[in-house]
Amino acid sequence: MIQFYLAYQPIIDFFLLAVGFGYSQQIAFRAGVFSIATAGFAAIGSYCVAILATRTEVPIFMTVILATLLAAAVGGLLALPLARLRGAFQAIATLAFVQIILSLLLYGEGFTGGALGIVGIPREVNTWILLLVVAVTMYVLWNIGRSGMGRVFNALRQEESVASSLGVNIGKYHIIAFILSGAIGGLFGGLQSLYTFQIEPHNYGFAFIVNILTVVILGGRTTLLGPIMGALIMALLPEIARPLAENRQAVNGVILILVITFLPNGVGDEIVFWFRRRKQARQQRKRASEKEARDAVTSS
Amino acid sequence: MLTQQILNGLVSGSVYALFSLGFTLIFGVQKLLNFAHGATFMAGAFIAYYCTINGLPFVMAIGFSMLATGLIAILIDLIAFRALRKRGNAEFPALVSSIGVDLILVSIAQQVSNTQVLNFPFGTFPIQFYDVFGLRISLLQIVILGVVAVLVTALIFYLKKTTFGRQVRAVATNERAAALLGVNAQSVYLQTFFIAGALAGLAGVLIGLLFNSIQFLMGEPYMLRAFVVVVIGGLGSVQGAIIASLMLGVAQSLTVAYLPSGLTDAIIFGLLFLVLLVRPNGLFGDINAVAGGTRQ
Numbered sequence: 001m002i003q004f005y006l007a008y009q010p011i012i013d014f015f016l017l018a019v020g021f022g023y024s025q026q027i028a029f030r031a032g033v034f035s036i037a038t039a040g041f042a043a044i045g046s047y048c049v050a051i052l053a054t055r056t057e058v059p060i061f062m063t064v065i066l067a068t069l070l071a072a073a074v075g076g077l078l079a080l081p082l083a084r085l086r087g088a089f090q091a092i093a094t095l096a097f098v099q100i101i102l103s104l105l106l107y108g109e110g111f112t113g114g115a116l117g118i119v120g121i122p123r124e125v126n127t128w129i130l131l132l133v134v135a136v137t138m139y140v141l142w143n144i145g146r147s148g149m150g151r152v153f154n155a156l157r158q159e160e161s162v163a164s165s166l167g168v169n170i171g172k173y174h175i176i177a178f179i180l181s182g183a184i185g186g187l188f189g190g191l192q193s194l195y196t197f198q199i200e201p202h203n204y205g206f207a208f209i210v211n212i213l214t215v216v217i218l219g220g221r222t223t224l225l226g227p228i229m230g231a232l233i234m235a236l237l238p239e240i241a242r243p244l245a246e247n248r249q250a251v252n253g254v255i256l257i258l259v260i261t262f263l264p265n266g267v268g269d270e271i272v273f274w275f276r277r278r279k280q281a282r283q284q285r286k287r288a289s290e291k292e293a294r295d296a297v298t299s300s
Numbered sequence: 301m302l303t304q305q306i307l308n309g310l311v312s313g314s315v316y317a318l319f320s321l322g323f324t325l326i327f328g329v330q331k332l333l334n335f336a337h338g339a340t341f342m343a344g345a346f347i348a349y350y351c352t353i354n355g356l357p358f359v360m361a362i363g364f365s366m367l368a369t370g371l372i373a374i375l376i377d378l379i380a381f382r383a384l385r386k387r388g389n390a391e392f393p394a395l396v397s398s399i400g401v402d403l404i405l406v407s408i409a410q411q412v413s414n415t416q417v418l419n420f421p422f423g424t425f426p427i428q429f430y431d432v433f434g435l436r437i438s439l440l441q442i443v444i445l446g447v448v449a450v451l452v453t454a455l456i457f458y459l460k461k462t463t464f465g466r467q468v469r470a471v472a473t474n475e476r477a478a479a480l481l482g483v484n485a486q487s488v489y490l491q492t493f494f495i496a497g498a499l500a501g502l503a504g505v506l507i508g509l510l511f512n513s514i515q516f517l518m519g520e521p522y523m524l525r526a527f528v529v530v531v532i533g534g535l536g537s538v539q540g541a542i543i544a545s546l547m548l549g550v551a552q553s554l555t556v557a558y559l560p561s562g563l564t565d566a567i568i569f570g571l572l573f574l575v576l577l578v579r580p581n582g583l584f585g586d587i588n589a590v591a592g593g594t595r596q
Contacts, residue, residue: 034392081577087391088333088535092527093576096569099524103565206520210399217396249410253403260393260400261383 009127013195015235016130020188022215022227023137024181029221031177032157034087036209037078037094040101041071041182043204045189047105050118050199060124060194067190068183075182079175098209105201117200118193125194133191137184138224144180145224153177154222214252218259220269229268304435305557306550311441313549314448315510318503319522320529320541321455322373322496328536329472329492332390335398336376337500337526338519339405344369344501345508345518346409349418358424362505366498373497374490376401381489402519409516418514425509444506451499452542459538468492472536528572534582543584 005012021038028035048067052058058066082093105112112118144150152173155163164170193199211234219230237251238244244251263270319341326334344365351361380397384390428439459465470478471488479485507522508514529548533540548568555564575583 081573084580085576088327088331088395089531089576089580091333091395092531093573095524095527096572096576099569100566100573103562103569107560107562107566109562210403213396213399247407247411249403250407253400253407256400256403257380257397260396264387264393 005127011235011239013127013130015231016127016134017188017192017195018211018215018231018234019134019227020130020137020191021185021212022219022231023141024185024188025212025216026221026227027141027153027184028177028181029216030157031153031173032160033082033174033177033181034090035082035094035178035181036091036213037075037097037178038181038185038212039204039208040094040098041075041185042189042192042208043098043101043105043201044074044182045071045186046193046199046204047112047118047189048186049190050121050193051111053121053194054118060122064187064190064194068187071186071189072179072183075178075180075185076175078182079178082178083171083174095209098204102201102205112201115201117198117203119198121193121197121199123194123197125191130191130195133187137187142224149173149176157222210252214256216266218255218266220266220272222265223269223272225272226266226268229271230266233267301557305553307435307437307441309550309553310546311444311549312510312553313546314445315503315506316522316525316529316549317452317542317545318448318499318506320526320533320545321452321538322499323526324530324533324536324538324541325492326496327530328538329468330381330385330394330489331536332381332385332394333398334376334381334496335395335523336380336401336405337496338523339402339409340369340373340376340497340519341500341504341507341522342409342514342516342519343372343405344504345514346412346418346504346516347501348505349420349508349514352420352424362502365505366501369501369504370494370498372405373493373500376497377489377493382486385489406516406519413514413516415516419512420509420514440509444510447502447506451502455495455499456538464491525568528568530582531572532575532583534584537582537584540582540584544582 021042024041025036025038028037045067048070049063052063052066053060078094078097082090085093106115108114144153152163152168155166155168156170156173160170189204215227215230215234217230218233219228220226233255234252238248259266265273319337322340323334323337326332326337347365347368348358348361351364352358356364376398380401381390381394384393384397387393425440430437430439430442457465459468467478467483468488468491470481470483471485475485478488503522504518507518525548529541529544530536532547533542533544551571552564552568555561555567559567
């Protein structure tokens, strides 16, 4: 077990970070928000931690908290102008948001290090911390999913006009979804910069957006298992087949097309749905047999 | 100096127009965002480059590359869009699958070019400068402006005056009603994709010539610019896209000349954000388009 861990530690860490970013992306999709702003939130979080950790005496733990809060605040602010937009327009606006963040990071050389980024960030994060944070995030999301808020998110995603006719304040819940997405994105962005030792703006460009989208689309957009399955496949695929690793981008592309065409719910969601259907079928059978037994008693 | 910058801006803006027209055409007809448009653009430049170094005359190379990118765009429709369109509610899935196509095309181009920056061989296009009213304008710039003007006029004529154009607009308004009236929607889709692809391919060749550099990632910044153009012009509006492209080209060359160049992107995308905030349907867009409100 220990040997397995040592041999595959970078892949496990990569996997855990991808799961975290996947949740940040997923919570937006889950509420029916067509946002791809996670890259921007991650960039904000990681730069916040990197700047605080290398230039100030703020404790590392606090830097991550501050990064989370900052990214959440930015998410909340971003939600206000986006409230009027839907669908493709939301996607374009969030893409513009990411571009603005990236170009500001490139421009503010004195503060952010420009294209070279920031180096020499203390490496304080290891696999266990990542595992712990992912577990806590999952716990929080699990509770949100089971509460009224989770049901509102589901309603908004499935049919917004019905949700609004049932008295749901759409704007409010979209803001909440953005704040959650921002907080999770900023949190894992911060952890990533404490893990990778150096960060630069290009880490959070188009490739980042595509990778996170792949994780969520491949895994599934509604269940907690989704990003885990997505990140697992994305992490293992290059290990299983070496030639695939060299053409990683093309493989990502083929996966995106095949999954969205033939398995639109994603692998993780399909698994969960299968178990749900099975459970429902079993309950139905049980009810039917109980009814039969009751009928047999009354008729005799 | 100022007028020179505006002229340069108009030239690059007219190439943006060529690129964005196809993008906005696809959105106007299908209501889908085609993220692979940037890769089609890149493919156009690549195909023209490999044709030229293999000895094809340059004009033929351009023609061949437009034909090829048109076919690539048709292939994109068949692979990435058709199945999703049949299932309905394809807005999000189509975005994802077109990103997939984009990744595949870019990665093929990366392999083909060995991650190198390519240049058209010297003398592919005669380098000549003219002085007009104190402005310095190159033959290439004149040709670009002329070609774009002719193509844009032809496209508007095609959309407004011909039977095919009427079919395209009918399908854009309501696919079902158009199909009931005997319009073959599939063929309309293929046509719009072919036109969009060919225009993008030509834009790729022109940009490759203008800056004399071709590389596998060249589509991405143009893709992002196309978003700005189509949002400001109104998604799906042809005239809006043309005006917005020219505006963007001029705005960009002016910010590069007079403001710190690192801020260009922030300003452009900030502008996009502002327009989305004030007029989500764009400055010239259809008021009844579905940018806001509840989703159906």
